[in-house]
Amino acid sequence: MKSLPPLNALKVFESAARHLSFTKAADELHVTPGAVSQQIKALEDYIGSRLFRRTKRALLLTDAAQASLPILREAFDKLEEASRILMARGDSRRITVSVAPSLAAKWLVPRLDRFHERCPEVEVWVSADMEVVDFAVDDIDLAIRYGAGRYAGLEVELLMEESILPVCSPRLLQGDHPIRTPHDLAHHPLLHDGSPDQEDMASTNWAMWLKAAGVSDIDGKRGAKFNQSSLVIEAAVAGKGVALAKSAIALADLEAGRLVAPFDLTTPSNFSYYLVHPASKSRNAAVKAFKKWLHEEAAATGAAGLPRQPAQEAAQ
Amino acid sequence: MKSLPPLNALKVFESAARHLSFTKAADELHVTPGAVSQQIKALEDYIGSRLFRRTKRALLLTDAAQASLPILREAFDKLEEASRILMARGDSRRITVSVAPSLAAKWLVPRLDRFHERCPEVEVWVSADMEVVDFAVDDIDLAIRYGAGRYAGLEVELLMEESILPVCSPRLLQGDHPIRTPHDLAHHPLLHDGSPDQEDMASTNWAMWLKAAGVSDIDGKRGAKFNQSSLVIEAAVAGKGVALAKSAIALADLEAGRLVAPFDLTTPSNFSYYLVHPASKSRNAAVKAFKKWLHEEAAATGAAGLPRQPAQEAAQ
DNA sequence: CGTAGGCGTTAGAAAATCTTACACGAACTC
DNA sequence: GAGTTCGTGTAAGATTTTCTAACGCCTACG
Structure with missing residues (x-):
């Protein structure tokens, strides 16, 4: 019988005993309290006696559990130390x-x-x-x-997931030609995202967006084109026009107020x-x-x- | 990142490092060498570097592994000690x-x-x-x-599984009426196992056995009856007749020569x-x-x- | 060379572990 | 003191881990 108890159950026990709380142990170990309860029970079954005295108000350790706890701690400290040594050399840092x-x-x-x-x-x-x-x-x-x-x-x-929305500098909303409907885009340059991953899926394609928006009198090819999404955003921030932006890329500038989304409209991206x-x-x-x-x-x-x-x- | 490596992998590593052999570690841990190999690989992936240098002729520890080994040993010693404390109080002894x-x-x-x-x-x-x-x-x-x-x-x-076979004292084979075929049983008392678990399944029922053996001229009810299988065996050992015995119960006396099985015939028990x-x-x-x-x-x-x-x- | 022994890999089986969902009792609130 | 909240306990099912079985590969050794 030189075999050890289930090691994970010991770890759970150590944590639960330290906190005197299954719930706190569960938090620490990133599992549900039910999982802790079951591990403790498994260990109790294994050793053949209880580890905790469940009183009305609190959780108490049995004598054996109490006695083993400091040694368990030392054991896990050593394990941590050993693991640090192993990790130090590896590139896991x-x-x-x-x-x-x-x-x-x-x-x-x-x-x-x-x-x-x-x-x-x-x-x-x-x-x-x-x-x-x-x-x-x-x-x-x-x-x-x-x-x-x-x-x-x-x-x-x-x-x-990604979604697509038109964005521009807030200044463009206040000029001679405020943008309220897609038709207002006629008065502003369009900024195109030509990043390679867009080539076939065309989620950020102005021509298709305009068509979907029911606008037929604007040339969807007009305007500047950039080969990186972030450059499109930079151009929009600089007030160079309206970009059809990926929301994740535009998010920071939207939150900072450097960009605004003139329409209450986002379309999901295929990618x-x-x-x-x-x-x-x-x-x-x-x-x-x-x-x-x-x-x-x-x-x-x-x-x-x-x-x-x-x-x-x-x-x- | 205060989380520990997988504990079982550490245990396997400790064993493999101590033996400098996956196969010996596998024996010690009662698993297959493949399992050891996988645990070591998992640990190597976890820490991001190798633990063993696989040379042509032998398995060698890397520096980090070498350095961590004594600490790991201490850790597992402590775990064993803690587990002994837990077990000592419990009734797991x-x-x-x-x-x-x-x-x-x-x-x-x-x-x-x-x-x-x-x-x-x-x-x-x-x-x-x-x-x-x-x-x-x-x-x-x-x-x-x-x-x-x-x-x-x-x-x-x-x-x-259990099986049923007729047994008797070797002395009965050498007397006036040696037992060679089931018909020879006519000259010997039959010993009946009346233990309660036999009541409905009747595996050790002489009447049925004789019928199956094609013997119709012997009264299957004749002879002494005992309410425990071991008593039937004792009676047979004492030469009181031929018992229809459960093999597991008769085994020791058969091996010791106190009983013999006169026919080369065992029938499986339903139980x-x-x-x-x-x-x-x-x-x-x-x-x-x-x-x-x-x-x-x-x-x-x-x-x-x-x-x-x-x-x-x-x-x- | 052929065979034996040991490591490494894979797919699939088996076992462990976890989550979800719910029961129950105690403590806390209003 | 009835309703709520908090924490433990249990069961069923899903998920993940771990193991085995069955190989391939290489080295060493007769």
């Missing part, structure tokens, strides 16, 4: 993320310090690539890609942002932490930015 | 097993010391009960029951021996160890005892 340049500039980089706050020991290298990278060649840990989600041989998960990486990276501690953070940021972006369009409300 | 009296006397008790050799710290209490016990009432951890395997609300697993216990006991360390041992003994019994009938060979 630095990850390289390949991102489309516009998303990097307008979405990722501005919030990167929040990740650094959470995980100071992980260093993030941002590689802004136009093309999809070859993981085998370029030593990339993780890529954020805008597309249809088809990346053969790699693990893919949806990060966030979305996906996290892509080789299967083996999915177990990497740093990659895991970074992905988790990205998902949280994306959820926050979606909740705050897309559905409610706060900047647009402010402008009207 | 004593288990109570309810067994049918005959199987207890003729099968379980004779080999119990082998379990004690393996797990000296576990004390086994044998409760020989005629009836199926109520786990809730009688504080039984585990029951071995002879039956059809239907025990509602409990976890059941097959321990071993088998089952391990029965409440679901919660299945996690108990001592119960788990005892069950594992029982299965091994049962497998050995089956291989050595039933198919080859060694005692019978010896007698002929």
Whole structure:
């Protein structure tokens, strides 16, 4: 019987015993209280006696549990120490993320310090690539890609969906030709997003947008064209015209008031942002932490930015 | 990132590093080498670097792995110590097993010391009960029951199958009326197993056995009857006649030469021996160890005892 | 060379773990 | 003191992890 009890149950027990609360332990371990309860029960069954005395008002440790707790703590401290040693040498303290340049500039980089706050020991290298990278060649840990989600041989998960909306500088709303309906666009230059990933799907194509909006007297090809989404945004911020923008890219400038959305209208894009990486990276501690953070940021972006369009409300 | 690496992977790594061999670690942990390989790979992915240098001839630890090893060892030592404390108070050092009296006397008790050799710290209490016990009432951890395997609300697993064969003292073969064919039974008393679990299934019913053997001139009801299988065996050993015996009960006496099987014939019983216990006991360390041992003994019994009938060979 | 032993990989099976959903009791509120 | 909230306990089902089985590959050794 030299076999150890289930190790995860011990970890759960250590946490629950430290907090004297299943719920707090559940928070700490990022699981539900029910999971904690079951782990504790499993351990109690294994050792054949109870670990906690469940009194009316509080949770108390049994003598055996009490006695074992300091030793358990030491054990987990040692495990942590050992794990630090293992991680120190590995590259799990630095990850390289390949991102489309516009998303990097307008979405990722501005919030990167929040990740650094959470995980100071992980260093993030941002590689802004136009093309999809070859993981085998370029030593990339993780890529954020805008597309249809088809990346053969790699693990893919949806990060966030994208939608398209016309944006311009707030100054354009106050000039001689305020923009109220799509027809008013006739008096302003159109700014075109010619980034390569748009070529076939045409979500950010002014001609199609105008047609869908029922406007036939405006030439959809008129105006300047840029090969990166962020440049279109910069042009719009500079008051050069009206851009058909990806919301994630425009979001920061909308929130800062440098851009406004003249119409209460967003159309979903056929493409979305996906996290892509080789299967083996999915177990990497740093990659895991970074992905988790990205998902949280994306959820926050979606909740705050897309559905409610706060900047647009402010402008009207 | 205060989260620990997968704990089981660490355990596997510790073992593999200590042995410098995946295969030996696999043996120690009672898993296949493939499982070890995968756990190590998972840990390597997690920390982002290799743990072993795979050279042509040998497995070598990387520096980081080397450095972490002593600390890991300490950690697992502490875990073991903590687990000992937890187990010491619990009743996981004593288990109570309810067994049918005959199987207890003729099968379980004779080999119990082998379990004690393996797990000296576990004390086994044998409760020989005629009836199926109520786990809730009688504080039984585990029951071995002879039956059809239907025990509602409990976890059941097959321990071993039973078969039936006629047995008698070797002296009966050498007397005035040696037993060579079923017809020779006419000159000997029949010994009947009247244990309660036989009542409806009648596997050890002489009348049916004789009928199946094509013998019609012998009264199948003739002879003494006992309410426990082991008593039938004792009577047979004492030369009181020929018993229709359960092989597991007769096995020890057959192997010792105190009994022989006059015919090269065993018939399967409708009933088998089952391990029965409440679901919660299945996690108990001592119960788990005892069950594992029982299965091994049962497998050995089956291989050595039933198919080859060694005692019978010896007698002929 | 052929065979044996050990590592590595895969797909699929098995087991563990978690979540969801709900029950229950105690403490807290109004 | 009835309704709410908070925390534990349980069951069923889904998910994830882990294992086995069955290979391929390489090295060493006869």
